[in-house]
Amino acid sequence: MKIVHICTSLKGGAGTAAFRIHEAMLAEGIDSNFLCCDEINNGKKVSKIEEVVNQYARNLISRIFQKIKRIFLEYFNQRTIFLKQYNNAQGFLECEYSSTPYSNFDVLNNLLVKSADIIHLHWIAGLLDYPSFFQNVKKPIVWTFHDMNPFQGIFHYKQDEQRNRFNFGKIDLLSYKIKAKSIKSCNTTIKIVCPSKWLYKTAKNAKVLNRLEVATIPYTIDFHVFQKISRKLVRNKFNIPETETVFLFACQSVGVFRKGFDLLIDALKTVIENNITVIVIGEESIFDISNLKVRFTGTITDNHLLSEYYSVADAFIIPSREDNLPNVVLESVSCGTPIIGLPVGGIQEHILEGVTGILAKDISSIALAKAITKFLRIKETFDPKKIRNYALNNFGNLKVINSYLNIYHSLIQSQIIKDRI
Structure with a gap:
């Protein structure tokens, strides 16, 4: 055939x-x-x-x-x-x-x-x-x-x-x-x-x-490529302290309205937490990121390097206003990294509350900020093995x-x- x-x-x-x-x-x-x-x-x-x-x-x-x-x-x-x-x-x-x-x-x-x-x-x-x-x-x-x-x-x-x-x-x-x-x-x-x-x-x-x-x-997704890498190893590589909370955002073009980077920036400005670094993968765009610690990596096509960034993050945030089933959802859970997202399209279907991530109540920066705050409160309860097992059972x-x-x-x-x- x-x-x-x-x-x-x-x-x-x-x-x-x-x-x-x-x-x-x-x-x-x-x-x-x-x-x-x-x-x-x-x-x-x-x-x-x-x-x-x-x-x-x-x-x-x-x-x-x-x-x-x-x-x-x-x-x-x-x-x-x-x-x-x-x-x-x-x-x-x-x-x-x-x-x-x-x-x-x-x-x-x-x-x-x-x-x-x-x-x-x-x-x-x-x-x-x-x-x-x-x-x-x-x-x-x-x-x-x-x-x-x-x-x-x-x-x-x-x-x-x-x-x-x-x-x-x-x-x-x-x-x-x-x-x-x-x-x-x-x-x-x-x-x-x-x-x-x-x-x-x-x-x-x-x-x-x-x-x-x-x-x-x-x-x-290829589980041999996207897998959990030693947190200590990648934290040292990217010079990020263990005490820092790292959120990851990835998009081909950060300025695309549908992908909601503006919602993420607005949400983070209301979150009361000093030790937060946001890593942004994709083509950079102009946003007011004053008073926020943001690292722009540019576009990354190396899947092993992507796995390292997923592994260095405490959570992957996907604030899309509309979306089908973004590849980043599969990549994140395959690396054992929980997701914080909005109740949109196929994203919400793979966020099991408290297991694979946190789902915001609606599509707004306020709801996203509340979801981020909730994650910060319970982030130690997430088990990377359980998250990866979810990927293994659904995306093999x-x-x-x-x-x-x-x-x-x-x-x-x-x-x-x-x-x-």
Whole structure:
């Protein structure tokens, strides 16, 4: 059985999560390939897809004389109008990220896709051309959602959609309709996988997906890489006293509003405790951190170094306003480090009060400050072994990959039966 994972990039949370699934499959002897837009040669069956003019658009002139002339011409005109409106909106959108259902990549013409038994989609913004892909794909599809974009319009999270509804609601709705029409035109089987129960429930209620099956499978992580390292050793390495309470925050870009670093700063300013150091991993941004001890490390890609930072911390704080299942949650508990977080998405699903961390009562700096204060009061009661055991029981490679294999096999059997009819 040949699997091809398709993801726009290896970078970012979605790319990291998708690649870890691919790596885990390779470790289990599965014939898995990874297709993305990045130029990389890591020896782990990753290939770069080349951008070409989509063959269905390229051959438009010859196709207008075929039976599908009217339908295809409508598609082309819609594409032109939409992209013009979208390009005009750039620079005015108030959002973390936006994307369109169109692309110049011809995914189906790639040799790895042609030879695969299962196409496993991940975060495909800017890579997948919805109309041509879903209308022409013949192979079974597994689609792991990493955010809400597959069943929304141009935005990737609900708050961005709501923030832009007044000015850009029409183009957002048009994008949604294009996606809905494209997915509805698909003649093969699509199985949706959500890494969190929150995203599962949200996807189940999405009209664009109303005929598709949805399952929940969490992300996976390499426990040999992410593990507890001697606290004394890493404290000495980073020159941090044993008496200091260390909180860790990590994000690709610290200034992203959705990730809530501003909530963390506001919360810490109200916490009555002098011996607190905050270590921040990610691209630095401008915040008022006066009277706080904050260390910015910049971006870290070395997983062993990340494990050292998780191990040096008393707790990992994740103040996201919206999130699916961030990789940092898995990384932290794998290293035996408790989490302090807000009641958001998949984060809240893995914070067992007093066992794996502390969950704030609501999404605010005040509630976060109370959660931090509670942690400071009971921090000695957290057991790193119990926290890591939670990770071992929930995010192990074998458990996650077997869940995917069950889906793959069921899709292939369904396809065989379908082909016989």
